[in-house]
Amino acid sequence: MHHSPEGTTYLNYPKGLMSWLVTLDHKRIGMMYLASVLFFFFVGGVFALTIRLELFTPEQNLLTADQYNQAFTYHGVIMVFLVIIPMIPAAIGNFVLPLMLGAKDVAFPRMNLASYYIFVAASVMAVATMFFGGVDTGWTFYTPYSTQTQTATTLMLCAAFVAGFSSIFTGLNFMATVHKLRAPGQGWGQLPLFVWAIYATSVIQVLATPVLGLTLALVALERVAGVGIFDPALGGDPVLFQHFFWFYSHPAVYIMILPAMGVINEVIPVFSRKPIFGYKAMAAAIFGIALVAFAVWGHHMFTSGQTALVNMLFSLITMFVAVPTGIKVFSWIATMYKGSIHFDAPMIYAFAFLFVFVIGGLTGVVLATLGADIHFHDTYYVVAHFHYVMVGGTLFGFMAGLHYWWPKFFGKMFNSFLAKLSAVLILIGFNVTFFPQFILGIQGMPRRYWSYIPEFTALNQLSTIGSFVIALGFFLALGYLTHSFFFGKKAGSNPWRALTLEWESESPPPLENFRFDPVVTHGPYEFKGERV
């Protein structure tokens, strides 16, 4: 039964604002997530630029110390909880995952809608804190600072707590969908690797997020009721908070990066016209990373006073994250070998991803090295490292995915030249912004400093200049994507000649996705070439 009339798409059928607000269609929910995420990306970005402007000179430029502390807190909280975590799974994944499986929708459409509105509620709470005195704890909410500071921290803790449920709902939903709603003929070995990545992400979301929720709830309880769990003044242990927090938040790093790897897994084979190199190793590597993710949290605490033995074990286990990550990077390069490489915008972003992610990953090994981290911990080296992974990795992965599936989302093409120009601008701006921060870290500049000693001025100025080049690149993207949305050329169902199921449906797809019952007869990357 496919009851959407011929010629209609999910965008225009059913009609009316209410039909969007109470929609159970995964595509519409995905697009509402996309709009929200892009809005908060803009807000978080404004905070980032404000931070960089303040740091243009060592002295006060436009913010007081308190305002600066709030600015980096909002930048972190918004970017982590409202942008990077939902960016690929909840926005792109919601749209693409059921299509890739040949399904009409996710397994639990109502839960999916609930997840979106929970996300909205959390966002409203997070923004509301700005009108109740603001939050200045940093996105990490370290105790006892977070239990003592007189700002709207309790409300922000509640916001992060609530946002966690949206994440858990999405994860549960995707897991059930992957297990139950695959098209006939689509075994686990025929799943696109994007699906594997989203699936692994969902497992982490479901297992780790409750720990964060409980931890933040405990901090809130301590603030409100004076329960002594983390604050030593109340008989608590502040370092315990760090254990709880990173038990979630390190796996959360992989919640952020795995989906981006999933996107790159799709883009590189399609634009190299070749099968992904080592499908099984790639799928296994995703799960290898997800598994190790749960046993490395202590590497955030090498200087906290935990015992030398514990430090040693966490350093050792963390090294093993690099092995599956290396497998993935080498396999992407091997996928290009003897391919036929097309330099469309998604592929340019995939190149940018590889370039930046490799630097982010390798400096991660440096930080996992116990002795080395003693100097680098809480310096700008760490800031540079995680921006190379989170921005370079996740954001470039997102941009690759956004451009790759844009024709599917809206049925329109974008200006290819401008897209590539903006990708190059963002890549250059990114490196000018964050590479100097590695050097600042080596020289010893601590993070979260509102003012700094004048010796660090030149590198900070370079970094600030770079951040505005990034902003320029994103404004360009906003321009040509808006133009495409209204006036873009029709895309056709499969402009990139990809082989996964979402491209067999129309662009944009109709309600319930397919006007026929999709059957999988080949692997996701069986590009015909000369067989050897």
Place this chain on the structure above:
Amino acid sequence: MMDFGGYPIAATAAAESWDQLHWFLIGVCVFFSLVVFVPMVVFAIKYRARPGHKPTYISHNNALEIFWTAVPTVILMVIFAWGWIVYKELVINAPPNAMEVKVMARSWGWTFQYEDGRTTNDLLFVPVNKPVRLVMTAAEGDVIHSFFVPNFRLKKDVVPGIYNTTWFEARIPGRHQFFCTEYCGAGHSIMIGAVVVLEEEDWQLWRWGKAIDMPDWVGIGGKRERMLTASQGREAAFQVQTAHLDQKSLIDRGQELHRRQGCVACHSSDGTMGIGPSFLGIFGEEVELSDGRILVRDENYIRGQIENPRAQIVRGFEHAVMPPYPGRLSELDLNALIAYIKSLQGSTTAQRMTEE
């Protein structure tokens, strides 16, 4: 002119070991970057889509995949081991003869308390080429801070309620910038200071309360000061603040507290069994607790027992009653009391120390 600064100066032997590790890591990073980037660029050019060019169907290659799993694993294990060795040298291996300085952080400043009972703020004075062990904590009711000396490649969090320790032996006299590296609110970025490493003769003068010329900055630090003095047209050199001269040494002050706070009623200093264990010869020694655990009575144990006596009670004293003292002793008094207990070396301890 843009002045980007250089590589930081290594002012301790451990920092030099750290640098060797770091250059090795930079080498590994550059090598693997090239391993990825060179093929990426070469393939992008060589296999670009063009008329007449067809891709070759390749799905996997087991030998290659095993190779690029195994080789990085081996290299990672080398990195791990080297990292552990440097960590031991940097943080753990404090020589037993190290001079001890108590560090107390508060929002937003630092107090250093020396063995002779004196304190200084935001400037840590130490002699050159002498190992210094830092016993650090944050003020009661304060938040976490972190003590970071880039020239020493050294960092340790300063946590309220517990003692964290670290050590260094500075080889280069002068002022070495230090920072607070754990976010602690509005004053975080001004919670900075210097480790003032003095030549032996200056150290002797300073110890006896004489004024000395402040040595120059080493590596980063001092630019703001130079800019200020230049704009005011004055000489940069100035005299050190004279440290508070508390006439009593830490140990004397601890002995007085032992008496005044009433500890002496239950805890003797001469080995006599009282209601509670005697303080003689307990520091650094193993003890069996009532629940059968064995642990070493160090700074953290003594502090914990003062604040919460029933938490880790010694076997045989299960029925002794002691009031908990959280917040009744200042951090500086706690340091004094612990220094006093530490000074009460029993005959066995003293014997062992002389053998060493």
